[in-house]
Amino acid sequence: MREVIKKTWGWDEAWQLTDFDRRLAAYVVSIIEAEHRAAGSLWLEWKPDSLYIHEVQVLPEFQGKGLGTEVVQHVIKQGAHRRLPVTLSVVPANPRAKRLYERLGFEVTGVEPPFIRMRHSASVKGAV
Numbered sequence: 001m002r003e004v005i006k007k008t009w010g011w012d013e014a015w016q017l018t019d020f021d022r023r024l025a026a027y028v029v030s031i032i033e034a035e036h037r038a039a040g041s042l043w044l045e046w047k048p049d050s051l052y053i054h055e056v057q058v059l060p061e062f063q064g065k066g067l068g069t070e071v072v073q074h075v076i077k078q079g080a081h082r083r084l085p086v087t088l089s090v091v092p093a094n095p096r097a098k099r100l101y102e103r104l105g106f107e108v109t110g111v112e113p114p115f116i117r118m119r120h121s122a123s124v125k126g127a128v
């Protein structure tokens, strides 16, 4: 995420470390495993009205193999079980992530710079 963060806010190592600890305590964090190795992480928050993806990260050597797609699809199914839409935010400096979300059916619901808010509502409509 470093390049995306640098382009959007600039990089402050001390702030990043503190914020990492805050997020680790606040969200449901899962390790994505592939080929018996840790390949990435998924940071979720169950909000009353949506399942919010705070972060999904796949290590560079595992990218482009469909892992990110599979993980986000899994989250959409988790939301569907509880009839909750899946929401997330993405920044313009991360077009690859935005493309992935759009391909999976997420729609832009608002822009609050630097964030583009997105939502996947098929689960609420019973389409998943």
Ligand SMILES: CC(C)(COP(=O)(O)OP(=O)(O)OC[C@H]1O[C@@H](n2cnc3c(N)ncnc32)[C@H](O)[C@@H]1OP(=O)(O)O)[C@@H](O)C(=O)NCCC(=O)NCCS
Residues within 6 Å of the ligand: 001, 004, 054, 055, 056, 057, 058, 059, 062, 063, 064, 065, 066, 067, 068, 069, 070, 094, 096, 097, 099, 100
């Ligand atoms: C965004 C991110 C999570 C996507 O994960 P990923 O595992 O690479 O995603 P996928 O492999 O499912 O799809 C990514 C691309 O690979 C392509 N792809 C999917 N399966 C593929 C396969 N079997 N072979 C080759 N390419 C494939 C997809 O078409 C997609 O192409 P695109 O970039 O042109 O849209 C990953 O790039 C990442 O961790 N980035 C850094 C962190 C980040 O920005 N996270 C999001 C914000 S928190």
